[in-house]
Amino acid sequence: MFDMRIFVLVGIVLCLASAAQAAQGNAVFYKPPYTPSACYGNRNDGTMVTGVSDALWNNGRACGRRYRVRCIRGTNEAPHPCRSGNVVVKVVDRCKTGCNGVLNLSQDAFAKIANPDAGNVIVDYTPV
Numbered sequence: 001m002f003d004m005r006i007f008v009l010v011g012i013v014l015c016l017a018s019a020a021q022a023a024q025g026n027a028v029f030y031k032p033p034y035t036p037s038a039c040y041g042n043r044n045d046g047t048m049v050t051g052v053s054d055a056l057w058n059n060g061r062a063c064g065r066r067y068r069v070r071c072i073r074g075t076n077e078a079p080h081p082c083r084s085g086n087v088v089v090k091v092v093d094r095c096k097t098g099c100n101g102v103l104n105l106s107q108d109a110f111a112k113i114a115n116p117d118a119g120n121v122i123v124d125y126t127p128v
């Protein structure tokens with residue numbers, strides 16, 4: 001027999017868990033070629049990739065993690081750069097100290113969620 005209470009409880013827990021993990025930060029981008037990368041050297045991991053700053057890098061343990069990224073708003077220089085939808089990217093690189101963003105997206109990934117002319121946008125990102 002299907003127990004509705006369990007279903008609701010699981011739903012609530014999943015909801016809280018995902019909300020707790022969502023975070024906001026700046027995203028910048030870099031242009032191809034996306035290799036070599038700090039994680040995988042010359043291995044080609046496609047175009048939906050990102051570098052992460054030290055906040056997420058975690059001594060390289062960030063390599064291979066995937067984040068769903070959504071544009072929230074622009075920075076002052078470009079007021080309305082966001083495109084609708086989101087993109088899932090894989091961590092392949094480290095954005096070294098002095099990085100302008102939490103995420104340093106590939107240009108391909110950035111262009112899916114924002115106008116690249118903006119250069120730098122506020123995103124929210126959730127591990128997937």
Ligand SMILES: *[C@@H]1O[C@H](CO)[C@@H](O)[C@H](O)[C@H]1NC(C)=O
Nearest residue numbers: 028030051093095099100104
């Ligand atoms: C983004 O990553 C590329 C490749 O690692 C790097 O050359 C570039 O400096 C990074 N961008 C920023 C803003 O740090």
